[in-house]
Amino acid sequence: LMNNYTNKILLFFFLIFVYVVFIIEQISYATPPIEKMQDSTVRVICALDNKYGSGSGFILGEAKYIATNLHVVKCVDSGGEISIIVSKGNVVSARIIHRSDYKDLAILELEKAIQNKISVEFASGSSVKVGDTVYGVGFPGAADESFLSKDNIFLSKVSRGIVSAKVKSDENLDLYQIDAALNPGNSGGPLFNEYGQLIGINTLKSMIAAVVVKPGEESPSVERMTSGEGIGWAIRSDELIDELDKYKIPYKIKTSTIGDKIWNDKLTYVPVFISIMTLILFIVTKKGRVLAQASIKTSQRFMKNANIDRVNRVGVPLLRAINGEFAGQTIKLTGSSSILIGRDPKIANMVFSKNVDGISKKHCMVGYDSVKEQFIVEDCNSTNGTFLMSGERMTSGRRYMITPGGKFYLSDKNNIFELIMGN
Numbered sequence: 001l002m003n004n005y006t007n008k009i010l011l012f013f014f015l016i017f018v019y020v021v022f023i024i025e026q027i028s029y030a031t032p033p034i035e036k037m038q039d040s041t042v043r044v045i046c047a048l049d050n051k052y053g054s055g056s057g058f059i060l061g062e063a064k065y066i067a068t069n070l071h072v073v074k075c076v077d078s079g080g081e082i083s084i085i086v087s088k089g090n091v092v093s094a095r096i097i098h099r100s101d102y103k104d105l106a107i108l109e110l111e112k113a114i115q116n117k118i119s120v121e122f123a124s125g126s127s128v129k130v131g132d133t134v135y136g137v138g139f140p141g142a143a144d145e146s147f148l149s150k151d152n153i154f155l156s157k158v159s160r161g162i163v164s165a166k167v168k169s170d171e172n173l174d175l176y177q178i179d180a181a182l183n184p185g186n187s188g189g190p191l192f193n194e195y196g197q198l199i200g201i202n203t204l205k206s207m208i209a210a211v212v213v214k215p216g217e218e219s220p221s222v223e224r225m226t227s228g229e230g231i232g233w234a235i236r237s238d239e240l241i242d243e244l245d246k247y248k249i250p251y252k253i254k255t256s257t258i259g260d261k262i263w264n265d266k267l268t269y270v271p272v273f274i275s276i277m278t279l280i281l282f283i284v285t286k287k288g289r290v291l292a293q294a295s296i297k298t299s300q301r302f303m304k305n306a307n308i309d310r311v312n313r314v315g316v317p318l319l320r321a322i323n324g325e326f327a328g329q330t331i332k333l334t335g336s337s338s339i340l341i342g343r344d345p346k347i348a349n350m351v352f353s354k355n356v357d358g359i360s361k362k363h364c365m366v367g368y369d370s371v372k373e374q375f376i377v378e379d380c381n382s383t384n385g386t387f388l389m390s391g392e393r394m395t396s397g398r399r400y401m402i403t404p405g406g407k408f409y410l411s412d413k414n415n416i417f418e419l420i421m422g423n
Contacts, residue, residue, distance in 0.1 A: 032194045034158055036196045038156045040059050040190065041138060043057075043085040044094075046074070056137070056190075057072070058120050058189065059120060060120065060244070061119060062250065063110075063117050063118070063119055066084055066110065068105075068108065069104050069187045069201065070100065084114075086114050087154055092114065093111040095111075103235060103239050103243070107244070121196070122198050123197035124254075125174075125238040128163060130338075134192065134199065134200075135193075136161070136189060137189055139189070140181075140185040141183070159181040161181070161230070162179055162180075164179050165380075175200075176199070177397065178191065178232050179230035182202050201239075202232065202234045230397050230398045231396075231397055316421065317420075319366050324416070326350065333368040338376070344361035348361075348362065357411070358412060358415070359382075359411060362382070363382040363410055364378060364382060364410065369401070373404075375403070378398065379397070382410070385410075387408060387409050388402075389409070
């Protein structure tokens with residue numbers, strides 16, 4: 001096969017082809033399009049009588065419209081004016097063309113379309129799952145500290161988290177509970193999935209009114225303070241789509257695919273291009289077609305052996321009960337699915353008897369991250385808590401990464417579980 005120069009070239013491209021197959025198999029490592037997310041996000045200012053409020057928003061409809069929370073632009077009810085800060089030196093006036101008090105949503109029409117900016121793409125609401133990675137983008141006011149450069153106010157900030165739950169408000173509004181950091185100023189900003197597609201509008205975090213006494217002040221003041229870490233809410237984007245339809249504002253809904261991850265990661269452009277050229281070369285030559293068939297069989301054997309080797313080396317993720325009602329039982333954690341432990345047979349996968357003390361209807365979730373090769377345990381706001389073996393109580397809604405061999409317990413040490421890799 002190595003008798004002439006042409007066959008050497010064919011062999012070289014064959015090796016490149018095998019490499020590309022491996023790249024696609026590992027495509028979950030592709031980088032989320034953060035710059036694209038930031039490019040669609042703007043700062044919203046509502047000014048009245050030399051005072052102003054600041055929030056976030058995102059671009060819609062061929063860069064002619066902005067969506068945000070209604071409470072961000074409420075000053076217009078008293079005669080205030082809205083300005084959109086696109087970038088340094090680029091400020092555009094806007095007016096409200098639609099408002100929903102019930103949904104806390106506002107659609108703004110810009111005085112002129114924004115140049116060189118892109119509108120967000122929507123993800124299908126049905127594609128969003130509990131546990132999905134999300135990115136909140138916006139302009140939290142606390143990040144505009146005086147010791148930082150003034151240009152800092154033009155830079156949108158990104159926080160990463162997961163969808164902790166799908167919930168409804170008292171008014172039956174569809175929301176995502178998320179653990180990505182939200183702060184005053186993030187209101188109205190976009191919530192993206194890992195493909196850079198909009199899934200929600202950041203609107204609220206868990207806060208309470210507290211009496212605060214500051215040094216040098218004679219009387220206390222009432223301020224809003226965080227009442228729980230990693231607890232925030234975003235309005236599901238489906239709620240906004242209903243409003244856009246009323247005004248015939250154009251938008252795109254895109255289903256996430258493996259192709260999105262490929263093209264969002266610039267590092268994969270070259271090998272994918274080479275693979276296409278390789279296939280063309282294989283097709284146009286007789287020897288190439290023979291070699292193509294051989295390469296496909298070789299790559300299939302390669303991937304099959306790699307997967308078998310990985311299973312033999314790592315094993316299958318298992319949840320095993322050490323004691324309690326399920327003592328000795330083992331459950332496999334397959335794919336991206338999670339096991340819900342609790343007493344409610346309508347929602348739980350591992351259902352405790354009603355007479356078992358300390359277990360909530362929806363107690364905790366257990367899953368496995370195949371990329372990080374670690375287990376995930378999350379307390380679901382249980383009454384009596386989920387605990388690490390050190391005795392530390394898990395914060396509800398926060399994902400805890402536990403290495404194989406780790407243990408945790410529900411309520412007390414009469415319900416201990418072990419996380420292991422087995423067959």
